[in-house]
Amino acid sequence: MAGDLACYNIADLRERARRRLPKGIWEYLERGVEDETGMARNRASFDAITFRPRILRNVEKVDPDTSIFGRETPLPMALAPTGAAGLLWYRGDLALARAxxxxxxxxxxxxxxxxxxxDIAKAGGRLWFQxxxxxxxxxxxxxxxxxxAAGCEALFVTLDMAVPPNREYIHRSGFGTPFRLNAxxxxxxLAHPRWLAGTMGxxxxxxxxxxxxxxxxxxRSRITKGAPPGALFKQDNLDWDGIAELRSRWPGKxxxxxxxxxxxxxRALAIGADGIVVSNHGARALDSSVAAIDALPDIVSAVxxxxxxxLDSGIRxxxxxxxxxxxxxxxxxxxxAPLYGLSAAGEAGVLRALDLLGSETRRSMALLGARNIDELRTLDLM
Ligand SMILES: Cc1cc2nc3c(=O)[nH]c(=O)nc-3n(C[C@H](O)[C@H](O)[C@H](O)COP(=O)(O)O)c2cc1C
Structure with a gap:
């Protein structure tokens, strides 16, 4: 990677992404829905949580590694599914998977x-499918x-979009599907030649x-054409029986x-799910949903x-x-966070985003006096 891209936090990568992408594509990556109160709420809820650090605990060695579905992971973190990453960077899904x-x-x-x-699975590594x-x-x-068959270990079924979300900005930008050119x-x-040549070209x-x-x-269709009959996502008639059917078909997590x-x-536990994602879809579905981090404690008490x-939604x-x-x-x-990196600099940018989140996690743990994830959970730090 070329140095550190002069990006020292996720916000720096975000700013680079904003400058490289056409406004319509940037809005697809960044924006929420309707009055867009949810994104600010996601952030405000994280920011409102404060720590009570412990001192003098010899934090020379801090290791945030953990186990997810019985396998070691260097950080308690994975990359969320994000459709249309390929609009942000040429073969963006592959760049994300490789990083x-x-x-x-x-x-x-x-x-x-x-x-x-x-084709994405060719990147190797540990793969899940949404x-x-x-x-x-x-x-x-x-x-x-x-x-x-491609080796995905877990199936994530996304359930917070029973109907398409209300992305009003798409009507103005024209960057919907099918994509329609307007003035x-x-x-x-045209004002973003690097994206035009490097991605669309x-x-x-x-x-x-x-x-x-x-x-x-x-x-299949091109992004400039509408989807043929049957090939549109339709989830409004999905219920727990549909999940039970998937459970019986899917041998993995x-x-x-x-x-x-x-x-x-x-209910998810009762139906045999191995996991859940506490999420408001990054405030991209129902604007007034509770922040995921605020919904977490009750869910942890339950299951x-x-x-x-x-957990996702708002992590920066x-x-x-x-x-x-x-x-x-x-x-x-x-x-x-990784999509900002992707949009800024492809695979190197994603690696930079992941590296920043990892080093910040280790530094926060050291400043809290928690040398590992167990200590983080048991030291009564908040
Ligand atoms: C550009 C973009 C595309 C997304 N596409 C999908 C998707 O295809 N499937 C899905 O389950 N979630 C999708 N999500 C939601 C993410 O999986 C995740 O829940 C959300 O981004 C977490 O919030 P954060 O962006 O604040 O980290 C998408 C999010 C973004 C930003």
Whole structure:
């Protein structure tokens, strides 16, 4: 990697990303929904948590390694599924997966990726697969079978988008699917030549940006075209029976993503899920949802120790990871943080984001007097 990219925290990477991307693409990465109160709430809730550090505990050696689904991980962190990473960087999903593999962290392939899951899996490392249900359920089941064959260890089913979210800004920018050129977004794209040449230009040589890459060939379309019948995500008729069916089909770990209520967490446990993600989808689904970090304690009381609890939504610092783990999460997922790195500098930028989060976690633990994750959970630090 070229030095440290002169980026010393996630906010620096975010600023680089903002400058490189056309506004419409940047908005897709960054923005929330409706009045966008949720993103600020996610951050305010983390910021409101303060520590009571312990002193004189010889923190010469601090190690945040932990075990997720029985396997060692250097940090209690994995990369969240993020569809359309391929719009931020040429073959962005692969760059994310490669960086995760280098960092020894699990990577979650999104069912909405613009690359075949098998091509992303070539990155190696520890892979998970995230599922949105297509209108034609047999398509979803076929993709799930492929994910297992490609070596994905866990299936994350995302459940907090029963209907498409209200992204009003897309109507103005025109950067929806199908993508429609208008005067505004043409100027926007032309004003960002590095992205145009480095990302879109390279796709143009490949024959265009794919959309719905995980569907069979006959149902694939380019991002400039609408999806053919059956090939749209449709989750409004999904219920617990649908999850039970997936449970019986999927031999690996099953994780339900987008959980904020302890009663749903108990139901997930009862149905045989191995884990849940306490998440408000990075404030991209229902704007007024509770911050995930605030929903965590009740969920930990309900199912902690009985299943793996992940948390995401709003993590931008190692100290946020420390807060989530102290509150009872087994690990966190990070969504935008690695995407800022990806948008700024591809794989090197993702590595920089992961490295920053890791070193900040270790430093926070040392300043707290916690030498390992067990101590972090037992020292009564908040
Ligand atoms: C650009 C973008 C695309 C996303 N795509 C997906 C997706 O395809 N599937 C999914 O379950 N979650 C998706 N998410 C949500 C993330 O998995 C995660 O829940 C969220 O980003 C966490 O919040 P954070 O961005 O503040 O870390 C996406 C998030 C972003 C920012």
């Amino acid at each position: 995760a593999a280098k960092a020894g962290l699990p990577f979650t392939i999104s069912s909405a990726s613009t690359m075949d899951l098998e 599922l949105y249900m297509w209108e034609d359920r047999s398509l979803s089941h076929a993709v799930v079978d492929r994910a297992w 505004r977004n043409t100027l926007d794209v 390279r796709y143009a040589l490949d024959g265009g940006v794919p959309s719905q890459a995980n569907l069979p060939d006959r149902l 099953l994780v339900l993503k987008g959980m904020l209520h302890p009663a749903d967490a108990e 902690g120790g009985k299943m793996t609890i992940f 610092r190692g100290s946020d990871i420390v807060k989530a783990v102290e509150r009872g999460a087994d690990a966190v997922l990070v969504g935008r």
